[in-house]
Amino acid sequence: MNHIRQQERPELLLKAISVAYQTAFRIQNGRTMPHTTIVITPQTNIQALVAELPIAADVLTQFGLGCSGCGVSKYETLEQGAAAHGLRIDPIIAALTQARLSGFVPLIASDDKVPTPRAPRPFGMRANIKYIVPVMSGKGGVGKSLVTAMLAVGLRRKHLRVGILDADITGPSIPKLFGLRQPLLLEVDPSAPKTANGNPQPLMVPAISRSAIEIVSSNLLTDKEDTAMVWRGPIVSGVIRQFYEQVLWSDLDVLLIDLPPGTSDAPLTVLQSLSIDGVVLVTMPQALATMIVRKAANLIHQLKKPILGVVENMSYFIAPDTGARYDVFGPSYADRVSELSEAPLFARIPIDSRKAELADEGRVEEIDDAICDTLADALMASLAAHPKPQEVISLL
Numbered sequence: 251m252n253h254i255r256q257q258e259r260p261e262l263l264l265k266a267i268s269v270a271y272q273t274a275f276r277i278q279n280g281r282t283m284p285h286t287t288i289v290i291t292p293q294t295n296i297q298a299l300v301a302e303l304p305i306a307a308d309v310l311t312q313f314g315l316g317c318s319g320c321g322v323s324k325y326e327t328l329e330q331g332a333a334a335h336g337l338r339i340d341p342i343i344a345a346l347t348q349a350r351l352s353g354f355v356p357l358i359a360s361d362d363k364v365p366t367p368r369a370p371r372p373f374g375m376r377a378n379i380k381y382i383v384p385v386m387s388g389k390g391g392v393g394k395s396l397v398t399a400m401l402a403v404g405l406r407r408k409h410l411r412v413g414i415l416d417a418d419i420t421g422p423s424i425p426k427l428f429g430l431r432q433p434l435l436l437e438v439d440p441s442a443p444k445t446a447n448g449n450p451q452p453l454m455v456p457a458i459s460r461s462a463i464e465i466v467s468s469n470l471l472t473d474k475e476d477t478a479m480v481w482r483g484p485i486v487s488g489v490i491r492q493f494y495e496q497v498l499w500s501d502l503d504v505l506l507i508d509l510p511p512g513t514s515d516a517p518l519t520v521l522q523s524l525s526i527d528g529v530v531l532v533t534m535p536q537a538l539a540t541m542i543v544r545k546a547a548n549l550i551h552q553l554k555k556p557i558l559g560v561v562e563n564m565s566y567f568i569a570p571d572t573g574a575r576y577d578v579f580g581p582s583y584a585d586r587v588s589e590l591s592e593a594p595l596f597a598r599i600p601i602d603s604r605k606a607e608l609a610d611e612g613r614v615e616e617i618d619d620a621i622c623d624t625l626a627d628a629l630m631a632s633l634a635a636h637p638k639p640q641e642v643i644s645l646l
């Protein structure tokens with residue numbers, strides 16, 4: 251009877267086959283495809299897309315856009331993410347569309363996964379960097395590197411192009427905070443004079459974090475091959491100069507320099523020759539802070555540059571269970587420090603175990619805290635309040 255009916259209504263038979271096929275397909279794939287309505291365009295927000303279509307995270311990871319899992323994705327569109335990583339948007343849209351239809355991450359041509367290579371520019375006019383801002387502290391362990399990283403994350407969330415030059419060779423922790431381990435790549439600068447032993451001048455390609463922050467650090471150097479030649483016996487000022495001059499930085503809005511702790515004038519002498527825009531000072535509550543700031547302020551004053559702002563880190567602790575506030579390291583000196591350095595207080599950052607945890611795990615970009623935005627906004631406002639001559643700054 252059934253048989254006869256199906257013969258009479260062939261469209262029903264076709265429908266039944268199609269449903270059976272789709273069901274089998276799903277079982278075979280071992281996953282149920284969500285019914286999404288989200289439209290995949292260059293303007294689609296990354297986080298919204300991943301929330302509706304989880305496979306999008308796998309596709310984006312294939313393209314090296316791991317930022318689908320970090321805080322930046324909240325603010326970034328596919329186009330912005332692609333641009334930040336130097337990738338073409340069309341293959342990304344095509345792969346996402348295909349993944350949505352099939353439930354699989356499609357094969358991606360290796361050419362589409364790598365950023366369009368940047369040809370080294372002639373030595374001496376390599377990158378245009380709008381603002382150069384060293385971050386310093388009177389002593390180690392106050393959280394200078396973490397503050398530098400959070401500042402960078404906040405700036406990226408404003409879609410600014412950001413680099414970090416990790417000059418803290420006493421404890422280079424920036425790559426660790428961003429989960430970077432691969433040694434820096436070297437490229438030959440064809441236009442530069444040869445080195446003393448007749449080798450071509452190597453240039454370093456910065457590491458790129460998941461949210462496309464460019465990072466250079468002595469932690470990302472290998473003692474193999476020609477790198478040893480470049481980095482043998484580094485001293486602080488030499489390192490800063492080399493990281494500055496022999497690195498293929500992209501054009502950046504802000505280059506942050508994580509200085510070694512202390513107020514020795516060695517790094518500051520180097521900074522004299524770089525066109526810095528001012529310094530951010532990181533302190534923590536301690537009586538010594540005011541003394542250190544006086545010293546730092548004097549040194550920076552000699553450079554005729556402003557202190558752009560002060561950050562008091564580990565300022566206090568809020569107990570998560572009771573909400574009670576504790577001044578763990580004693581009373582705050584933030585206002586006094588800000589007054590002495592004639593600079594605004596950017597923020598007072600509490601002790602927060604979650605931040606320390608993410609930092610420890612190399613997931614600093616996942617710190618989804620308004621403090622990153624506060625720091626970035628305050629820095630940009632302070633830079634705007636200290637205008638500089640309208641020259642374009644080139645490296646060297």
Ligand code: ADP
Pocket residue numbers: 387389390391392393394395396397421423511563564599600601602603605606607609610
């Ligand atoms: P510095 O660069 O000044 O030597 P780091 O940034 O390396 O200091 O920080 C030292 C340690 O303190 C790190 O383990 C870091 O995760 C932790 N830390 C920094 N700031 C905070 C904070 N506000 N809350 C909790 N831990 C912090």
